[in-house]
Amino acid sequence: MAESDHRVMIGLEVHVQLNRLNTKLFCGCRAEYQGLPPNTNVCPVCLGLPGSLPVLNKLAVNHAIMVAKALNCTISRSFNFVRKNYFYPDMTKNFQISQYEKAGGVPVAHSGWLGFANDSLERRIRIRRIQIEEDPGRLEHPEGIGSSKYVLVDYNRAGVGLLEIVTEPDLASPDEARVFIQKLRSVLEHLGVCDTSREGAIRADANVSVDGGNRVEVKNISSYKEIVKAIEFEVLRQTKIIEAGGSVSRETRHWVEAKGMTISSRQKEEEQDYRYFPEPDIPVVSLDEDALQRIFDSMPELPDARAKRFVEQYGLKSYDANVLVLDKGLADYFEETVRLYTNPKTVANWIQSEILRQLNEKKIEINQLAVTPGYLAEMLHMIETGEISGKIGKRVLVEVANTGLPPRVVVERLGLTRIADVEFIRRVAEEVFRENPDAVEDAKRDQEAVNYLIGQVMKKTRGRADPEVANKVVRQLLNGG
């Protein structure tokens, strides 16, 4: 793409739903709201009914602290909540309980970084702050935004805990943003604080600026998959304007997923005054060192440590280990397979080639793939014992992925077992010799012609002939045997 020589600066505000909690941030309603009839996952608190009060979910604080620690942040020993006041129908109280670093507010954590390798470059993206806040409800425009005569509101989501992770504008390309999001997702999945594959689990606003232009805020990016697309579009749009000698104005744009483009917010965005002030209903949260240490001690292994372990324990190359841990599902898949088939390098190779290809083609996550670790291990065993060839293995894997049948069944159904029957292979080879007299002649002097003949035998058996047997038979026939 036409990034040309223009320096790109991208900062992200990533909203992460704390959807591994049982309950919402300030009440006992379920944090999992998907698939429920509208306005059934609600109570006086998350509906903001008169007289109701928020009570902070302590586990949400623990989750936030784990994320803060994983992102190398300074964790506030004492922090509070603030009210962000604005009118909008998805807000039950017309203010959002959030955190802030001004107006008497202290967020849970600030000043951290997340590191990753990109094009063999060690990158550290600085984290400005992390804050805990509540998700608003969802608006539904029955006839599309702008054309509906009315709007429906579903408050099932209202009050679900969110972490807002704000980065410095350190991301230098859409590709870096992609790796950053992958790494962040992996950290969140490893910590068990977010099922990032759930709808709406990760949303973002992006600040994008290209040298020679102004900062543009892109809002409304509603899934991690869209983040890179939105940034790519925006970088391209701004670069084109600058290269054509135009100027990029400072504005807020919206990512319209259906159209795959950003659109300027029609109304001129006024500077919103949120009238922040400390939330009086939630006492200041104070953490002592012991409590913090207990949270740290309870933290599971993180991607970087896991990659290191993969290198040490399984002898993987650092690059391969890093690819695996970038997706917790993939890393789990790897380890589960290795438990059943103890050649880690082979497993890693298969995952990085054939398994990833399946995921890309099918546009699915590893846990949606029909090839379970058990199936992969079974198939690798079949290759190892010579029941099938590696080449057949690739075919088998595709079939397993498409049908969900066990590899053994696939092999039997398609008749893919290896043929080691010397007599059968000899008959095939004789047929090949009859059909290729020139090659037979050349083969007496030319090794390449020998290989050609062996290849023909393999082809006629659709790859099922045992290559060693085929080799032996062809040479025997050439030697007059």
Add this chain to the structure above:
Amino acid sequence: MEAVFKMGASRIASAVNAGELSAKEVVTAYLERIAELNGKLNAYLHVNSTGARRAASSVDDLVVRGEKLNLAGVPVAVKDVISVRGLPITCGSRVLRGYVAPYDATVVNRLKRAGAIVLGTTNTDEFAMGSSTENSAYGASRNPWAEDRVPGGSSGGSAVAVSGGMATAALGTDTGGSVRLPACFTGLFGLKPSYGALSRYGLVSYANSLEQVGVFARSVDDLALVYSAMLGADPKDGTTTNFSWSIRDALSRGVEGLRLGVVVEMSGEGIHEAVSSALSTTCKELERNGVSVGEASIKHMGYSLEAYYLIAMSEASSNLARFDGVRYGEHPAFEGDWNEEYSRVRSLFGLEVKRRIILGAFALSAGYQEMYYGRASRFRTLLIHEFREAFKQFDVLIAPTSPTPPFRFGEKTQDPLTMYLSDVDTVPVNLAGLPALNVPVGTFTTDGTTLPLGVQLIAPYGRDDLLFTVASQLERSGLSSARVVEPWGRIV
């Protein structure tokens, strides 16, 4: 037997528990009394006739089964800003007309569990914003002591209900004096507990960091009984705390050796002489009982009113944002875009509420937040410190509850600042989160009208028990007594 409406809570509870009186009889007597007087006094906005009768028979059933309930059959009134499941809750506002509370406030729930019976919801200044109930969208309550005098506010309806013998005790809320002032104006005991002593869950927030549910009663004993039933941290309100004292013990403790400080900043200039004399009478009485009396100074108290209104209005501007008609409450036809729609719904607020929302929004707005809300918050820290210093020398402070006896209807409605000044003696306590109690101290007669007087006792944070010890002594020595008063001024 004494008329039921004059009986105290302890008396009713023991009679009902003993089977000498049924809760049903109590409720019937009170409903008759309300039917007779509420038209004149406008204490109740909603009378819970059916619900109260039903609650009474279930209390009677429990008693028959041998249960002893601390508040068996005790009829209480609840200010119309506190949720009672199934009863309308309007907050004295048109905005919430037609809204029925879908759940019980924690305090209401605890009273009900102790056997109390909710007779109805009582009048208030709209969203508790006012000092006279004149800001209610449903008309002002009348003071049974004098036809032309306000009952005080904002919990005026509850005060009038108890004063007029239409409830044994009542819940109010005290954000800046809204229990103590009407208690003072109607001659009752009125408690504002330490911040966090009572749950606010179910209380419609006006200014969260300042307000507490409070209690009106005609005796210290009744006050203690009702208050005790509601005490204890509530998992639904993160700002609640448990305290270790027992009110029972506090009542029987003597006052000898206690050190009482008269707050000089509240008892000098601008105080009506009848109020001053009530204050000194109280001090003398306590001195007679072995209390040492001195002068306490809260040096910067003079900024309290400004700080209080900045904080209260700021919080209010945010709290009241939810009343947009989308989810509940009065709703005119949907027309135009969201902004127009919201404006139409929110124009239902009364003048005083609008004023406070606008001023509060201004005090929080970018560029002014630090100057107004920020400064007021810092002042608050200073005030807490000064009170703490004063309590190193004194166990309890004493001051007027109101600089003047009850004022006349319409006297202060034209000038909001004059009305705000009625709270000058009560707001410092809310800013500092302290417990305070209005005790009735005699009367004052002018132009043939007799009006009640009161003073407030203020204790250190978390020492509500001290208030009960001192008030109990004043009651025992005969200086403080609260009586049922019928319109206009007939003490019965």
